[in-house]
Amino acid sequence: MFKSTVWRMIRFFARQLADAKRYLIAVMVMLVGTAAIQYAIPRITQSVIDQVIPKKEVGTLALSVGALLVLTAVTGLLSAGSNYLLARVSQSAVARLRNTLFGHALNQDFAFFETSKTGDLMVVLTSDVNALQGLLSPNALGLFGSILTAVVVLVIMLIQNPVLTGLIVLTFPILFIVNLFFSRLIHGAWRRVRQSTGTMNNQIQESLASILLIKSMATEDQTAATFAKVNEDNRKNQLAATTYFAEFSPVIDFVDYLGTALIIGVGAYQVMGNSFTVGGIVAYLSYLTILQAPVRSLTNLIDRFQQAVVSYERIENLLAQAPQVVDVPDPQPLPTFHEAVQFDHVDFHYGNGLPVIQDVSFDLPKGETVALVGSSGAGKTTITKLLDRFYDVTAGQITFDGIDIRQVRARDLRRQIGVVTQDVLLLDTSIRDNIAYGLGTVTDDAVWAAAEAANIADFVRSLPDGLNTRVGERGVRLSGGQKQRIAIARIFLQDAPIVVLDEATAALDNETERFIQTSFDRLMTNRTSLVIAHRLSTIQHASEILVVEDGKIVERGTHQELLYKNGRYAQLYALQFK
Incomplete structure (x- = not known):
């Protein structure tokens, strides 16, 4: 050897x-x-x-x-x-x-x-x-x-x-x-x-x-x-x-x-x-x-x-080490999103073979909001990662305007999806660089416009160095709400047609959440949204709510329809509003 x-x-x-x-x-x-x-x-x-x-x-x-x-x-x-x-x-x-x-x-x-x-x-x-x-x-x-x-x-x-x-x-x-x-x-x-x-x-x-x-x-x-x-x-x-x-x-x-x-x-x-x-x-x-x-x-x-x-x-x-998620030799071009994302009988498991997602099917039409709710570990975040093609499905397919996402460049797909998570990732650099991260040459006017849309512009103006203020390692110099709004400004600047919100306000207090929810509502306007909800009050107006348990969709419908069914969603809702 x-x-x-x-x-x-x-x-x-x-x-x-x-x-x-x-x-x-x-x-x-x-x-x-x-x-x-x-x-x-x-x-x-x-x-x-x-x-x-x-x-x-x-x-x-x-x-x-x-x-x-x-x-x-x-x-x-x-x-x-x-x-x-x-x-x-x-x-x-x-x-x-x-x-x-x-x-x-x-x-x-x-x-x-x-x-x-x-x-x-x-x-x-x-x-x-x-x-x-x-x-x-x-x-x-x-x-x-x-x-x-x-x-x-x-x-x-x-x-x-x-x-x-x-x-x-x-x-x-x-x-x-x-x-x-x-x-x-x-x-x-x-x-x-x-x-x-x-x-x-x-x-x-x-x-x-x-x-x-x-x-x-x-x-x-x-x-x-x-x-x-x-x-x-x-x-x-x-x-x-x-x-x-x-x-x-x-x-x-x-x-x-x-x-x-x-x-x-x-x-x-x-x-x-x-x-x-x-x-x-x-x-x-x-x-x-x-x-x-x-x-x-x-x-x-x-x-x-x-x-x-x-x-x-x-x-x-x-x-x-060889990546399992790779582009096909001759990928198809991916036009700007204009119709719907479709999960078609999707299964997924890790290398151990244990099922994580089982027979998941739903549509995410343009301009609509679909919410995922369920217990911790039910598979909600995995669904969003499959959409972003961080993993490849093990059965079924996910299509983007009818095109299997495995047939396009992962980079082209991800540029049309903006993601805001609970754990906001910021670099130890300026606020400007964090908002404009990965977007090439961006004017200050465009950065300020994104900051205004995310309700963070007034705070940035109050800082001695403005957009040049360094945020510290992992944004340690900012509060949780400030970090979230910088992440939202980044998505505004990216102008992605699809937005994924993965329990983005779960770690915030109620007052901060209400303030940031305004930014989210503005971000989701005229965009297609897939939302993982921690607080069910924030997704009552979703076009469709999917209840996920053990990797399966066990209920689906609007807020009122699911309350009327008096099933798992009604149980979760009742637990939060006792």
Whole structure:
């Protein structure tokens, strides 16, 4: 499993870097030049020790020192150039990856976000991408240059002194075994770190989103204790991963110094036998540094590599998610709504197969208001989500002026439906931007007209910054009624022919509800409305009222007709007006 993941990750990186071939070719040329210079510098040093010093050739010494300085400067330039190009390539690849992941997440259907934890998604889109970025960094990609240099040097070393080089090469299997042993330990440790980090982020996100509940129930200590536990689990996992790496590094250092000891010991013995030179020992020590450079880089990279493999698995899981609600290959155009929406024997269930909506049929004619009432969990909100095509029906069909909504673009459908819910969603930006959200370039006059229609204009004018006033995260600086009226202004500006009101006043007090109901009445004028009613007094004038229980329509009719039947609607009405 681990090996297959690694190969998939390598192929993934290859695809990410495919568009940068010319930069990578230039980098390879620079790396080859660097390899040649790194070979030449020890050779010059060896020549100075073995020939120039014994012969006291001052002129040659000056030339040799000058050559060393020039070669060192050229190496610096080549290194800077290759690092710049690698940084450019890696940053572009990571930016594309972030765009791909974020776009892929946004294109998932509504069911995906209902079952996914925000904290887990945040880890994938931030920490996991950063982990992959570590492998695409100039230092990591520069490892290939170190390996290239090491291969060239190793061949030359074998030609010059096969015995000594052979002894050094014997240390490589030890390095491989040590790497393999610790890599598996570190891989498992970082997988646990990622899981515990996701759990911790979910705890943070849930707690901050529920701060009002925490404060009102005085559960700060309990919440802090719960967080402390998951934070402690994360600390232990982090410490375990760090411990493995801390143990790994000195073992690698010992094997590296074993190579140094072999060169000094065997090389000195060969010098004593006149089969090697002091300059050769010095050169070989330099060559050994070059050989060990990729090993040391790999040692420093192994921890990052294990994190990246775990992160790549999570990124793969996200990329493997496919939305169930998708547009057909050749969608039909959707004209402006002009006739009726029809639910025709609609059934719906989630993946578990348990029925949520069963054999629901009704018409929503243009200009009329249809209300949905019933117990909590009866399926009313699901009906509205099916209309918006957040889910696809599992049987029957929903038609929009006779066109099955599955045959049109979901975007075209949703632009003709304005939705106001009990939980108003506002962005932490200005009132203007919240009213005009998703509508492109909109004039201030149009925004003010929508605000007037929603009965929020006077309040906005009373603010020092007017339309530029920031509403705070989730509109925290506004009251529930003010947030609702901004949401209503947004629908006025959208000018959608169909309006869905999903218990939009359920969380408001009676006085605020009466005030906002005026805005709703104005919004519903000359529009087609599907209303989920919390207070039955607000839908007495609906064209048709549908009573939904257990996913089925059990009663239908006007307010007076349903009261006359003395059935479930009459029971609900009586409970509210006792």
